Amino acid sequence: MNRRRFLRSLLVVLGSTVLVSFVYPLVRFLAPPGGQAQGKKVVIKRSEIPTGSAKDIIVNSIPAIVINTPDKGFIALSKVCTHLGCLVEYEKAKKRLLCPCHAGVYTLEGAVVSGPPPKPLQKFPLKVEGEDIVIG
């Protein structure tokens, strides 16, 4: 095999390797995310949370809280304060969520009332199915 033929076949090999090295990532890039991006759902019983009370849960490794609000039913909110990340606390009597780090105050819907938080609390999709509450 003369030099020219050798170089040509080497070029073909390198070229195909380059092609495959882009095609493989491209296929992975375009493939739909599959189960893991949807996240796992959390199921709790309605009876666990009487009206006015709340329960701490974890949704996709995010600390969250499910509140049985007196007027608007169940709601699932992230407990991570949008200011710097401390976990907010539920104040049943004052019907609000308070962050102990810098006094950020949120309504029970997660909207910012006062203090440094720049954005409302992240809300999680919540469905009531009979006796079960499904979050996520």
Add this chain to the structure above:
Amino acid sequence: MFGKVRNWLEIRIGLDELTRTQLTEYLIPKNINIFYTLGFVALAAFISQIITGFFLLIYYVPHSDYAFRSVQDIMNKVPYGWLFRMMHAVGSNLMVAVVILHMLSVFFMGSYKKPREMTWVVGSFMLLTTLTFCLSGYLLPWSQLSYWATTIVTTIPTAFPYVGEFITRMLRGGETVSGTTLNRFFALHVTFLPLLLLSFIAIHLFLIRRIGISSPPFGESSEEKKPWTRYRHESHAGGYPFYPYFVQKEMLMVSAYFVAMFFIISFLPTLFLPEDANTPADPFKTPAHIKPEWYFLALYQMLKIVPNKLLGISMQIVLVTLFILWPFFDTEEEDNILKRPLLRSLFIISILAWITLTIWGRYS
């Protein structure tokens, strides 16, 4: 197998004749040098931007609330998203560098002269379009760097009396850079500018093929110097065949381009993505040392040192016009720059000035 396919095509489109006229019997001058491939490298760079840009488009969300997050997701959650994002970001800078080198080469070889003035003019518009691509694309990640660099650059037109404020408001879609700005820059970057640049490329290539590729003014020339009074196609009889001779050179330079790109992605990934590029935009907090990207620094610095804003921007417009219409200012027939000491000095001084202003702009 290949023979059968070739035959099938030959009967329908005359493949053999195409191969002969466009590749094996298309002749290029014997004294052509490697810098003549830079135009093709710029085209390859642009195609790379289009392809990577298209894939980014699949996951990018052009809304100020989600833009930054979507870019982070591309970098960290989508498999190999980082690869396409890095290729696009690094590629945009490399493309500008290649385009600049291509222009310097064309200037140096005197290839803008008669009969190729139109090619130069179209080419300068292509440069401006490329820079507009860079300006519009820079805002899309909606980082601190994006937001504030765009604020600075869109403030420049305010130097014009009367129309300045209007132009700035049109660019921004409002008084300040906002989600509206993002939307219009996105539309520009993704539809209008690509179509514009592709049209310019088509015209540019047509002119090159129709007039014939120029030959360097040094070394042997297989063409006599005849005055241009009638149209003729420069055919370079006795020259080398485009394929394989020039195609080899082009492949070499395109590969070198990608070597540079992946070198930067691998060993200098934060070269064009400093910390401010990784912080979400905050309209209320200006970072300490925001500057435009390197290719705009010289212009930026020039504006800073001229005391009067209107004078500064008028100077720039004059310079840009001079640049676009250069073939009509330099009508000297001699195209060998080594025989024109005045032009040579002008060339070197301009480059040194540009480099100095750029470095000054960076460190001031």
Add this chain to the structure above:
Amino acid sequence: MRRGIPLVIIALMIFFVAPLVSGQGGGGQEESVCLGCHDSDMMKPEFRSIPSEWKKSWHYQNNVSCNDCHGGDPKDAAMAMSPERGFVGKPNYAEVPEFCGKCHIGILKNYLESGHGKALKSTQSGPNCVTCHGSHEIQKADISIINEKRCSQCHTYDRARTVKQALFVTEKEIRNVERGLKELRRSGVFTEEQERTLFSTEAEFRTLFHSVDVSLIKDRTNEFTRKLDQIDSQIRDLSHELLFRKNFAAFLMLLFLGICIVVFSLSKTS
């Protein structure tokens, strides 16, 4: 070829300029009117130093301004110290905790339940916030605030030393994790989620200190260590990912380099 040399030189110069001038490098906020008077010659000397002290503080870095603590109108000089606009002036020594506790709620709660808090409320003396943190030149809290000079003003140092020892391990881990995240940030990874978790863990940890209850601190240490280890393993995963990316890109670079060499050799063959 000789004539191409100037172009090559210019090309190299451009390629070296681009990296030289890439990359960037603080905060801009509107100044409150308070500084206008407090910084001027007319002001009493003990008040004049306040703006410069405040500018060195962690509060300043985080856009916390005069009116956020003292009330008043930061934009209108006439109303800057008006009780109508909420101006509360300087708190009394025993009321300092409630003054700072307007924002630092969790810490106030722990402090009031602690020996220090009870001492202050019952005897009007004892450490308040300013004793350890200063008033205007407040820095980000860290373990060096607990030291012999400060903590032996009222009692022997060994009580403080025990607490410091209980805090030490967690403190060290927090610093390590902080450094790891900073490295990742510099390499271009967006680490907001991890930084939030770190902040919240650190905040809980610091709040807990104010109870100055050694057994409580020791009890909760495991919990903190677990959270920090979690972030640490995320940091390690991200570092691995960065290394993979570097290698993959280097591999692609070598492939293209190979193509360059082969094409070049082909052009020189026959």
